[in-house]
Amino acid sequence: MCTRILNTSIFKTDQAECYSATGDLIPCADTAQDGAVRTGVAWPLPRFSDNEDTVIDHLTGLMWSKNASPAEFPLMWGEALTFVDKMNQGRTYGYRDWRLPNRKELFSLMSHVKTNPSLPEGHPFINIFSGYYWTANTCVRLPQEAWYVHLGGARVFKGMKHGSYMVWPVRNEGDGVIELPRSGQRTCYDESGNAIPCAGSGQDGSIKTGAEWPAMRFVEQHQGVLDRLTGLEWTRTAHCTLATTHWESALKTIRSMNADQARGHGDWRLPNIRELESLCDMGSHSPALPVGHPFRGVRESYWSSTTSAYDPRYAWVVYMEDGAVGVGFKPLAAFFAWAVRGGFSEPGRGQAI
Numbered sequence: 001m002c003t004r005i006l007n008t009s010i011f012k013t014d015q016a017e018c019y020s021a022t023g024d025l026i027p028c029a030d031t032a033q034d035g036a037v038r039t040g041v042a043w044p045l046p047r048f049s050d051n052e053d054t055v056i057d058h059l060t061g062l063m064w065s066k067n068a069s070p071a072e073f074p075l076m077w078g079e080a081l082t083f084v085d086k087m088n089q090g091r092t093y094g095y096r097d098w099r100l101p102n103r104k105e106l107f108s109l110m111s112h113v114k115t116n117p118s119l120p121e122g123h124p125f126i127n128i129f130s131g132y133y134w135t136a137n138t139c140v141r142l143p144q145e146a147w148y149v150h151l152g153g154a155r156v157f158k159g160m161k162h163g164s165y166m167v168w169p170v171r172n173e174g175d176g177v178i179e180l181p182r183s184g185q186r187t188c189y190d191e192s193g194n195a196i197p198c199a200g201s202g203q204d205g206s207i208k209t210g211a212e213w214p215a216m217r218f219v220e221q222h223q224g225v226l227d228r229l230t231g232l233e234w235t236r237t238a239h240c241t242l243a244t245t246h247w248e249s250a251l252k253t254i255r256s257m258n259a260d261q262a263r264g265h266g267d268w269r270l271p272n273i274r275e276l277e278s279l280c281d282m283g284s285h286s287p288a289l290p291v292g293h294p295f296r297g298v299r300e301s302y303w304s305s306t307t308s309a310y311d312p313r314y315a316w317v318v319y320m321e322d323g324a325v326g327v328g329f330k331p332l333a334a335f336f337a338w339a340v341r342g343g344f345s346e347p348g349r350g351q352a353i
Contacts, residue, residue, distance in 0.1 A: 009181045009211065010230050010343055011059060012040035013112040013272055014120060015306055021248050021330040023312035032251050034112075034272040034306040039343050043120075044177050050124040053093045060108050061176030062101075065093065065169050068128040068151075074164035077146045078191050080134045081202040084169050098169040100136040102183045102204040103147045103156065103282060105170055107325070110154035112273065112316070113309050118154040132157075132165040136204040137185050141285035141322050144193035153310045156277075156325035161191040172209070181229055182210035184281035184290065204282070213290070220294050223263035224341070230278050232271075233342045235263065238295040240337045247315050247330035250303045250337035257339060268339040270305040273316035273325065275340055280323035288323035299336040303328065 018028040018035040028036035049056040055066050070092075071083050080100055088096040111120045117128040130152035137147040139158040147158050148165050159165070188198040188205040198206035211229075219226045224233045240253050251270055258266040281290045287298045301319045308314040314327040317335050328335050 009178055010040045010232065010274055010278055011108075011178050012038055012042055013274055013306055014043070014114075015112045015272075015309075017113075019307045019312040021246070021313070023330075025312075030255075032255055032269055032305065034304070037269055037272070037305065039269070039272065040274065041178050046122075047120060048122075048124055055124055056173050057109070057176065059177050060105070060180055061172065061174050062105060062108070062180075063095075063171050063173035064109075064125070065098075066124060066126055068125045068168050069166055070169065071167045074166055075134075076164055076191070077134055077161035080165075080167045081136070083167055085202055087169060092169075095171055097171050099171065099202060099207055099209070100134060101168065101170040102185070102207075102209060103135045103137045103149070104180050104183050104210065106133060106135050106149045106168070107154075107156055107277065108180055110149065111309070112154065112306055115153050115310050117151045118309070119151070129166050132159070133168050134165050136202065136207070137183055137282050138187075138189045138193075138203070138205070139285075139322055140185070140187070140283060142193070143189040143195075144191070147282070153308070154325075155327070156323075158322065158324065179211045181278075182208055182212060184213075184283040186283045217290055218292075218294050224265075225294055226342075227279070230275075231343050232275060232278070232340050234279075234295070235268075235339045236294065236296055238298045238338050240339050244333050244335055245303075245337060246333045247303055247328070247335075249333070250335070251305065253337050254339055262339075265341055267341050269341065270303060270337060271340040273304040273306040273318070275343070276302060276304045276316075276318045276338075277323070277325055280318065280320075282323065285322050287320040289320070299338075301328075301335045302338050303335045 015035045018031045018033045044058045087098045116130045132148040135147045139145040145158040185205045188201045188203045214228045280288045304316040306316045308327045317328040
């Protein structure tokens with residue numbers, strides 16, 4: 001019996017080149033890096049439409065303010081939520097359904113080949129600050145902190161809500177090539193970390209924007225686990241090495257798995273950073289995986305196959321305690337490898353970037 005996939009939510013990164021552990025450009029053939037494998041749904045061309053005051057992202061169907069800094073100055077998290085509420089009261093740009101983006105929405109804009117700002121080639125946005133921007137998500141392990149995304153280099157970290165960072169509002173506009181999934185956040189919190197009623201808060205725990213997860217998200221099959229939200233199949237044991245390893249060793253481990261037809265397949269790969277981040281549940285921590293997941297032996301942090309554009313001696317990693325997205329020094333044996341296979345491409349719905 002076939003298992004139906006409910007949603008396609010993983011799109012390609014824009015990485016199309018490959019790098020050594022010392023940061024040098026190398027031929028992509030047989031590297032199994034993100035720049036070689038290029039899995040995921042292709043971006044539409046053009047990706048963005050400029051509508052004077054607003055920009056539509058045809059990949060996700062989201063509308064952003066063209067001005068990436070409408071508040072002009074950094075705000076505390078509570079002030080950021082209030083600022084967007086006042087935008088709606090004043091029907092800014094003709095709309096009253098702006099919101100502070102959730103983590104997945106803001107992360108969806110990030111480029112993995114551009115820095116300062118880390119936005120896709122040819123984007124039409126103005127007044128971009130190459131620093132941190134707030135999201136509408138609280139860190140559930142440390143609820144006095146909220147998630148933010150760095151527009152200089154695409155890192156996703158968390159910080160105290162009384163800190164001051166930038167605000168970039170978003171709203172739904174229409175259908176995109178893909179529909180982003182929900183973040184998983186289910187509770188709302190004040191600036192001190194206390195749980196509060198969600199109604200009218202403007203937080204992601206209240207709005208829950210994005211595609212709803214399937215009731216049974218993970219299905220165990222043979223020796224793998226199918227994620228019905230993304231169409232990706234992961235190894236049930238959430239590590240392919242017994243100890244932390246360096247980046248090139250992680251890639252070599254996956255190639256050896258394929259040579260041995262591990263778990264009956266020869267098309268395993270090290271996930272790219274978007275695939276790896278897709279597992280993160282903003283409503284859970286330690287690990288930041290959906291409640292009831294079937295994975296065994298989840299480790300603290302994992303390599304992706306995506307190189308950092310900021311410094312190609314580094315590669316992107318995910319920290320599973322809370323779901324932070326950062327980078328690791330490729331020669332350092334500090335992270336684990338987790339194998340994935342499958343996923344989607346949709347010929348005819350977009351052109352490869």
